[in-house]
Amino acid sequence: MAYPVLNIDLDKIEHNARTIVELCAAHGVSVSGVTKAVCGNPQVAAAMLQGGVAGLADSRPENIQRMRGAGLDVSYMLLRLPSLSRVDEVIACADVSLNAELETLQALSASALRQGRVHAVILMVDLGDLREGVWPDQAVELAKALAQLKGLRLQGIGTNLACFSGAVPTRCNMRQLSDLAAAIEEACGLSLQWVSGLNSSGLKLLAEGGLPERVNHARIGEGILLGRETTQRKAWPDTHQDAFVLQAEVVELQWKPSAFKGEHGENAFGGHPQCENHGDILHALVNIGRQDVAVDGITPLEPIKLVGASSDYLGLDVSALAGRIRLGDVFSFHINYSALLSAMTSSYVEKRCYRGGVIDHGALDR
Numbered sequence: 001m002a003y004p005v006l007n008i009d010l011d012k013i014e015h016n017a018r019t020i021v022e023l024c025a026a027h028g029v030s031v032s033g034v035t036k037a038v039c040g041n042p043q044v045a046a047a048m049l050q051g052g053v054a055g056l057a058d059s060r061p062e063n064i065q066r067m068r069g070a071g072l073d074v075s076y077m078l079l080r081l082p083s084l085s086r087v088d089e090v091i092a093c094a095d096v097s098l099n100a101e102l103e104t105l106q107a108l109s110a111s112a113l114r115q116g117r118v119h120a121v122i123l124m125v126d127l128g129d130l131r132e133g134v135w136p137d138q139a140v141e142l143a144k145a146l147a148q149l150k151g152l153r154l155q156g157i158g159t160n161l162a163c164f165s166g167a168v169p170t171r172c173n174m175r176q177l178s179d180l181a182a183a184i185e186e187a188c189g190l191s192l193q194w195v196s197g198l199n200s201s202g203l204k205l206l207a208e209g210g211l212p213e214r215v216n217h218a219r220i221g222e223g224i225l226l227g228r229e230t231t232q233r234k235a236w237p238d239t240h241q242d243a244f245v246l247q248a249e250v251v252e253l254q255w256k257p258s259a260f261k262g263e264h265g266e267n268a269f270g271g272h273p274q275c276e277n278h279g280d281i282l283h284a285l286v287n288i289g290r291q292d293v294a295v296d297g298i299t300p301l302e303p304i305k306l307v308g309a310s311s312d313y314l315g316l317d318v319s320a321l322a323g324r325i326r327l328g329d330v331f332s333f334h335i336n337y338s339a340l341l342s343a344m345t346s347s348y349v350e351k352r353c354y355r356g357g358v359i360d361h362g363a364l365d366r
């Protein structure tokens with residue numbers, strides 16, 4: 001087997017999805033599984049579906065096309081606001097998209113008419129995170145304009161929290177979203193199917209029973225993939241945090257001083273690493289670096305310490321394992337969300353999916 005590898009345990013992902021879907025269902029909330037951190041990997045998406053998610057959501061049209069191409073025939077939601085330059089792709093691949101700009105909606109409408117499709121829209125409202133969405137006082141007006149556009153169907157409203165600023169979902173802002181839904185229904189004379197208030201940061205509020213009844217849709221990525229709610233990154237009950245394990249191989253293993261020799265200036269990445277001299281250490285270089293993964297987001301499973309990182313190497317102090325390791329040995333790491341995103345995106349990291357402990361090559365996505 002060659003390394004580096006990202007091992008993906010599909011059983012754990014399915015289990016996590018089932019836990020989250022059942023919890024949400026108990027509170028009247030339906031779940032779209034968010035696949036952007038795995039670049040729309042069809043095997044991971046299929047595991048989410050087996051766990052019961054109602055549909056799939058991704059930020060990129062190419063990921064949606066990848067999943068559709070693999071034969072996963074479900075409803076797809078595009079999460080990133082459509083670009084004016086790509087409306088035709090959006091209409092062709094996604095059943096529903098999140099939107100906040102009238103000009104984009106007009107372009108989507110024209111494209112839907114050209115392609116003979118009806119495209120559903122979730123209108124995004126910014127409740128304080130300062131990412132996407134119109135300010136609440138603009139929402140009714142935008143909804144009215146949208147209701148006039150042919151080829152589009154206003155399916156609901158939504159908000160995204162805990163992303164740019166860390167503003168978290170509360171009883172208060174979820175109530176505000178519900179009230180806005182009612183105001184839009186009244187002003188436009190229609191009924192909204194979805195009030196999509198939550199991502200993984202909303203699991204705690206939901207489990208506490210803090211959601212107003214109208215909030216009935218969640219878009220969940222990290223909670224399913226890594227088993228964490230995201231306001232404090234706490235492990236979620238009855239989920240696995242280690243569905244993904246990154247592995248890299250030792251390519252140099254030598255005793256070296258723990259401190260630099262000679263004068264030194266900036267390192268290759270503009271940093272000024274400090275290190276104190278505590279004698280010689282057994283120093284391992286492994287074949288993974290910043291071109292493969294966001295190194296700040298990885299945690300070794302063994303009792304070893306990260307001492308450096310370049311584009312291609314991690315430097316590890318493996319003194320605690322002296323006498324027990326050799327060149328060619330493999331170290332394993334748990335990863336956080338940004339490390340997952342980067343490792344999935346790097347074409348240098350092989351992705352290896354497992355089902356029932358054996359490699360699952362996936363009939364899909366060839």
Ligand SMILES: *Cc1c(COP(=O)(O)O)cnc(C)c1O
Pocket residue numbers: 034036059079080098160198199200201219220221222223230
């Ligand atoms: C990424 C994303 C999500 C999923 O967020 P998680 O914290 O991973 O659950 C939900 N909604 C939108 C709009 C997103 O971009």
